[in-house]
Amino acid sequence: MLKVYNTLTRKKEIFTPLFPPNVTMYVCGPTVYNYIHIGNARSAVAFDTIRRYLIYSGYKVRFVSNFTDVDDKMIRRAAKEKISVKELADRYIGFYNDEIQKLNVMPATVQPRATSYISKIIEFIKHLINSGYAYQSGGDVYFHTRKFVSYGKLSDQSLDELMVGASEHTNELEQKRKKDPLDFALWKGRVDDEIYWNSPFGPGRPGWHIECSVMAISELGNTIDIHGGGEDLKFPHHENERAQSEAETGEKFVKYWLHNAFVTVNDAEKMSKSAGNFLTLHEALKKYEPNFLRFFLVQTNYRKPLPYGMEQIVQARRNYQRIMNGIYNLNQAIESASTDEKSSNITKQIQQFEHQFKKAMDDDFNVQNALTVIFDYLKWLNKSVIGIVKNYNNLKEIKKNLIIWLQILGIKELKTDEITDPEVISLINQRDAARKSKNFALSDKLRDELIQKGISIEDTGKGTKYRKK
Ligand SMILES: [Zn+2]
Structure with a gap:
């Protein structure tokens, strides 16, 4: 039985x-004014893993993740680059989709953009x-927070505590x-020649907040099952989303x-731009192989901070390699399997592991x-198993289960095109020698054999x- 930790009830x-x-x-997506931060990539990986586990558990998941394609940061960046806000958004949405896919994050069912929902946003505000x-x-429109009686409940703050924070944040005009x-x-009234x-x-x-309420309700209905995001979004973003949606x-x-x-x-210490310890997914993908990076980002429970540093990378590499070696050894064993029989004893053992795996994932x-x-x-x-079990069907079953579990975590079995078969290597050497000595008849014959x-x-x-096909 699946249990999830609900921030609202803290249970x-x-x-x-x-x-x-x-x-x-519904998972809050990025503001598309730059490459995403590795912390945003972790969020995408965490909710992708949750989605994959729900699918594995038999659910049909409609997954919506938005793009914030207009806000102060977008306007400033577009002005700096002398391009339109839309051009800026298109550029970084392209990078986002491309890079997140390298991390094996499944594409969202719908990826709404805030600027495509303006008329619905206006209707929503009119109602409020x-x-x-x-x-x-x-020229602005404000939500009257105190009219929403349980304001502060999601982020577990009293109105007095919120008052202290609020006076520190807002600008004078607002x-x-x-x-x-x-x-x-x-709604923010037009300033100068802004969009x-x-x-x-x-x-x-x-x-900013209104877009998520409107897109979530339009795409998923008045009540949605899961709303996700980074913990920095709890307040004020999600608190405000909740207030305005339920008021509506x-x-x-x-x-x-x-x-x-x-x-x-x-x-x-939180990784952030201001702290100067910022790593973008774009940079991380240059540094690390994507399948390994996915492993690194998924390996810690999503509600725990994920430490990033040399030590953690070395440790993760060791664990990742153990998994890859396990798959390699299984593949070798399957290739040299000698019988087709199946032992039910092995099936039973696999089921015990499967039970344990589900138990772990069912616990939030x-x-x-x-x-x-x-x-x-x-x-x-x-x-x-390795070197002991010779049954093809058992070995296939053992591998299938391992791959299914890894897929839930978004880790792929890498198909290697490296040639390791000594017989093939010998044929390649002979063919290269034949080509060098211009013995094309022999070279062609070896080519056919290969x-x-x-x-x-x-x-x-x-x-x-030469590659494995
Ligand atoms: Zn949002």
Whole structure:
């Protein structure tokens, strides 16, 4: 039975979606003004893993992840680069999709862009004004926070605590326009020659929080099963999303709020631009092989900080290599299997591991415990399977299960095209020698033999490339 930790109740709860087997999931995506930070990549990997496990558990997941394609940062960056906000968004959405796919993150069912929902956002704000939850002031529209009685519940803060934070954050002009420091902007009146849309409240653009409420409700309905994001989004972003959504629909906005922790550098310091310890996914993909990077990002439970540093990379490499070696050894064993019979004893042992794996993942997606099960499985392989079990069907079954578990974590079996078969290597050497001495008849004969052995051959000016097909 799957249990998930709900930020709202601060408890692990039994997961019962609204309309099983369907599950609706909304995860806040990036503001597309730059390459994403490795911390955002961790969030994408964490929720992709959750999604994969739900699918494995029999659910049909509709997964929505948005792009914030207009905000202060986008406007400043576009102006600096002398391009339009849309051009900037298109560029970084392209990079995002490309790079996140390298991490084996499944594409979202829908990837809405805030600027495609402007008319719906305006309608939503109009309703909030009509119902008294929002008010116009100086070209802006604000949400009247105190009208929403459980404001602060998600981030577990009292109104007094929130007041202290609020007075530190807002700029002076906004402060003057607000009835209360806790109020937040739904619509920002046009400033200078910035990008804007016309609305009944005057020209301007939406505030950040409103877009997610509108896109989530439009794409998934008034109540969604899972809303995810980084823990920095709990407040104010998700607190505000919750307030305005529930004020609008009168229904519960989210059944389960899930938040992932940060990637940290030394002393649990959050990795951020201002701290100067910033690593983008773009840079990380130049440094590390994508499948390994996925492993690195997935290996720690999503609610725990993930430390990043040399020591952690070395440790992760060792563990990653153990997994890859395990797959390699299994493949070798399968190739040299000598019988087709199947022993039910092996099937039973696999089922025990499977049970343990599910138990780990059912406990709020405890990837660390799930990996412990995988490593125990690899130990069992080394001790009792490799070189001992000769049954093709058993070996295939053992491998299939390992691959399924790894796929839930988003780790791929890498198909190596490295040629290791000594017989093939000898044929290649003979063919290269024949070509050098211009014995083309022999070279062609060897070429045919190699092709028959499943090797692809590409003769180039610089020599010949041989690959496993
Ligand atoms: Zn959001």
